[in-house]
Amino acid sequence: MTALLRTDGLVKAYGGVQALNGATIAVEAGTVAGLIGPNGSGKTTLFNVVTGYERPDAGEVWFGDRAITNLAPDKVFAAGIGRTFQLTRIFPRLTVLENMLIAAQGKDRPRNLLSWFGRDAWTHHRRHALELLEFVGIERHAGILAGSLSYGQRKLLELAYVLVADPAVILLDEPAGGVNPTLINHIADRIRQLNAEQGTTFLLVEHNMEFVMGLCSTITVLESGKDVVSGPPDIVRTDKRVLDAYLGADLEEEDPR
Amino acid sequence: MSESPGRQRALPDLAPVFKGGGLVALIAIAVAFPQVYTNPAVTNYGVFALIYVTAASGWNIFSGNTGYISLGQAVFYGSGAYAMGVAARDWNITGTMVFALLPLAMAVGAAIAVPFGLVALRVRRHTFIVITIAFFFIFQLMAFNFSWTGGSSGLSSPFLNWPAASYNTPFYYIAFAFAAGTIAIAWLVRRSRFGLQLRAIRDDEDRARGLGVRAMRVKLSAFVISGTITAGIGAVWFYYINQVEPQTGFDPLFDLTLVLMAFLGGYGSISGAVLGALIIEPLTLWLNAQPEFSSGSLSEILLGGIFLIVVLFMPRGIIPTSGELITRLRTRGRAAIAPATTIGPASGTAPTPSSVVSGGAQ
Numbered sequence: 001m002t003a004l005l006r007t008d009g010l011v012k013a014y015g016g017v018q019a020l021n022g023a024t025i026a027v028e029a030g031t032v033a034g035l036i037g038p039n040g041s042g043k044t045t046l047f048n049v050v051t052g053y054e055r056p057d058a059g060e061v062w063f064g065d066r067a068i069t070n071l072a073p074d075k076v077f078a079a080g081i082g083r084t085f086q087l088t089r090i091f092p093r094l095t096v097l098e099n100m101l102i103a104a105q106g107k108d109r110p111r112n113l114l115s116w117f118g119r120d121a122w123t124h125h126r127r128h129a130l131e132l133l134e135f136v137g138i139e140r141h142a143g144i145l146a147g148s149l150s151y152g153q154r155k156l157l158e159l160a161y162v163l164v165a166d167p168a169v170i171l172l173d174e175p176a177g178g179v180n181p182t183l184i185n186h187i188a189d190r191i192r193q194l195n196a197e198q199g200t201t202f203l204l205v206e207h208n209m210e211f212v213m214g215l216c217s218t219i220t221v222l223e224s225g226k227d228v229v230s231g232p233p234d235i236v237r238t239d240k241r242v243l244d245a246y247l248g249a250d251l252e253e254e255d256p257r
Numbered sequence: 258m259s260e261s262p263g264r265q266r267a268l269p270d271l272a273p274v275f276k277g278g279g280l281v282a283l284i285a286i287a288v289a290f291p292q293v294y295t296n297p298a299v300t301n302y303g304v305f306a307l308i309y310v311t312a313a314s315g316w317n318i319f320s321g322n323t324g325y326i327s328l329g330q331a332v333f334y335g336s337g338a339y340a341m342g343v344a345a346r347d348w349n350i351t352g353t354m355v356f357a358l359l360p361l362a363m364a365v366g367a368a369i370a371v372p373f374g375l376v377a378l379r380v381r382r383h384t385f386i387v388i389t390i391a392f393f394f395i396f397q398l399m400a401f402n403f404s405w406t407g408g409s410s411g412l413s414s415p416f417l418n419w420p421a422a423s424y425n426t427p428f429y430y431i432a433f434a435f436a437a438g439t440i441a442i443a444w445l446v447r448r449s450r451f452g453l454q455l456r457a458i459r460d461d462e463d464r465a466r467g468l469g470v471r472a473m474r475v476k477l478s479a480f481v482i483s484g485t486i487t488a489g490i491g492a493v494w495f496y497y498i499n500q501v502e503p504q505t506g507f508d509p510l511f512d513l514t515l516v517l518m519a520f521l522g523g524y525g526s527i528s529g530a531v532l533g534a535l536i537i538e539p540l541t542l543w544l545n546a547q548p549e550f551s552s553g554s555l556s557e558i559l560l561g562g563i564f565l566i567v568v569l570f571m572p573r574g575i576i577p578t579s580g581e582l583i584t585r586l587r588t589r590g591r592a593a594i595a596p597a598t599t600i601g602p603a604s605g606t607a608p609t610p611s612s613v614v615s616g617g618a619q
Contacts, residue, residue, distance in 0.1 A: 074468070
């Protein structure tokens with residue numbers, strides 16, 4: 001088993017709330033893995049711990065054979081783990097292209113102070129950035145302020161600027177949340193394409209079961225901060241514990257938020 | 258979106274010509290000003306206007322780009338003035354040689370900006386503003402209480418035996434050099450990787466850090482650049498008016514004036530800070546020269562009124578507001594930008610990289 005990204009017994013509490021309680025997950029290289037669970041089960045907290053936005057109280061995060069527990073967000077990003085946010089976090093008063101360049105500039109550090117003020121040092125990123133915008137399908141909005149994009153387009157922009165850094169693993173927090181059905185398919189296609197053509201590994205949190213089941217080869221179910229079961233979609237879908245813990249709990253209504 | 262491709266192409270081609278021509282004309286007017294209006298009472302307006310163009314543009318390099326509103330720029334202004342005064346007094350430097358102390362004054366500004374920034378830039382928004390005000394009062398108190406600053410009577414500058422009729426002119430050109438240099442730096446910062454990082458910090462600092470922007474280093478660099486410029490122009494101001502006291506060197510109104518200038522002209526835009534300074538400073542000087550206003554602080558009340566009007570009716574300032582107006586007039590009946598509703602691969606023509614680049618620059 002070659003787990004590219006794994007967590008080992010992560011624990012995180014906010015005051016009296018136990019957000020993570022021994023969460024152990026493993027994402028195999030080159031797969032699209034899903035992370036599901038009821039609201040408040042610790043999915044986003046797990047993302048935050050993995051990507052360095054939160055420090056765990058206990059437990060470890062491994063990226064390949066490198067321990068990345070407690071690494072700062074920019075170090076995690078530089079190591080090759082990109083992420084998007086549940087509520088998209090773009091730079092609204094920068095243009096779409098400038099958003100892309102901010103992600104690109106982290107890749108090559110300027111050699112001296114003068115190169116900070118130069119423009120040529122990063123013009124070569126421009127072409128790559130435009131290619132990626134074309135890949136996600138918003139390249140014709142490259143010159144407008146990112147704040148005027150629609151919600152779904154922001155999700156695409158976020159995906160595009162995570163791709164700039166060419167990460168080995170991409171963590172997607174509810175990529176289909178609040179997005180119209182056409183765009184959901186568009187996003188799913190892009191994920192499949194990246195996974196097939198470049199072997200990018202994905203871990204995604206999503207409430208849209210159709211989306212998760214159709215896309216992921218492995219699904220881990222989180223409940224009360226602990227992993228309950230992990231396996232292929234068919235196994236997970238029929239698992240008694242999962243039905244009790246998650247699907248059974250609100251069978252009538254799947255709240256897509 | 259039915260505009261003809263010819264029109265779309267003609268605009269970006271002509272814009273730089275107009276901009277370049279306008280810039281050359283502005284520089285020519287600024288250079289010729291003291292030659293045409295030789296009356297010292299008039300050139301005095303020019304010197305102060307340029308001092309404030311420099312200070313407001315310097316403020317804008319840091320605060321306009323990062324969104325961290327500094328109300329502690331007077332720390333640098335006063336420190337630059339005091340650095341020059343103390344050095345000239347203690348080293349017995351007189352006459353035009355005093356101008357050789359300008360680099361020292363700027364270095365003092367930079368040296369103060371580093372620890373100041375390291376402390377203040379740990380916090381954001383309102384807390385940052387409060388900390389900059391606290392630093393301001395610390396410096397004013399130090400100027401009052403140390404013996405080497407001359408206490409409450411302050412410092413006098415060495416005497417310059419220039420003829421009164423043309424006394425202002427050299428100061429005018431020095432202030433002009435500072436203003437032009439500061440605007441050039443602001444422009445370089447704006448179009449650079451560094452400037453992009455600053456503006457990313459303004460929009461979402463945590464996200465920028467997550468994408469590999471070294472926020473503290475970048476913010477501090479901008480703060481130091483801003484402080485260095487402000488200290489330099491503070492020293493020029495001191496030598497020009499021959500006197501600095503704690504309450505004039507470290508003047509709370511100085512900071513508020515800079516903010517007002519930037520907000521009136523257009524917060525965050527280079528030309529906005531310049532325009533704001535060119536409007537506010539001559540207006541203040543003129544008001545103070547009027548007999549009706551000279552007794553009290555009526556001009557300050559008036560400035561406060563202007564500030565209220567700006568914040569209430571033109572919160573983004575003259576430049577962005579009029580820019581929008583022009584765009585709206587020019588594109589009347591058409592969408593100003595491509596409607597951002599369609600998704601998926603573009604069916605129309607994809608933008609060329611150059612058109613994207615020119616669209617992204619401000």
